[in-house]
Amino acid sequence: MSRMKIGVLISGRGSNLEALIKATQAADYPAEIVLVISNRPGAKGLEHAHAGGIASQVIDHTAYADRATFEQALDKALRAKGVELVCLAGFMRILNADFVNAWRNRLINVHPSLLPAYKGLHTHQRVIEDGARLTGCTVHFVRPETDDGPIIIQAAVPVLTDDTEETLAARVLAYEHKVYPEAVRLIAEGATRVRGHRVQIPAATWAVEGLINPEIPGDVD
């Protein structure tokens, strides 16, 4: 089986990277991580790459005169490894349109909200302040607008009355770790087709389950 070569871009903790590494360790997983790049020298996520025996590089954005030259260095490193799909996993740098367009439909991101709601930072805090009952996470193809782009997969997660930013973030993160490897699998298997702003997944079979929060006893069989 030839596996799709993926590159993962991180800035920090790297728990989504860790989830992707675990997924790729299964013999029948259709993708492999050939390169991890961090824009921060001390990123904890680099330890996951080392532990998994995966090539990693630090491309420190502060060492570059501007965003364009930093992104040229990213692009060069990814191409040198033959990367076919780039996964942003807690990569906290905005990417210019030149880079995004060069990797169009081969660049994906995980975001901690049900997009298009709650783009940007501090999603969980804003969800709690707004009193929303449901939030979640989204894996999407990246477009030049921040947190925009065709949605591949989402998970909805309840917001509980006593939630703090930390408890809600942890509940959502557990689902990020499920949906991100699944999105990569779907792409690597050739199951995704981007049509305008929508992603068609003709080959997939879905377990369709509604989620109502709070639950309505007896409402759903």
Ligand code: GAR
């Ligand atoms: C994740 O919650 C991810 O969704 C978020 O940063 C965290 C990174 O965690 N990304 C964004 O907010 C991007 N807009 P990780 O480093 O442990 O994977």
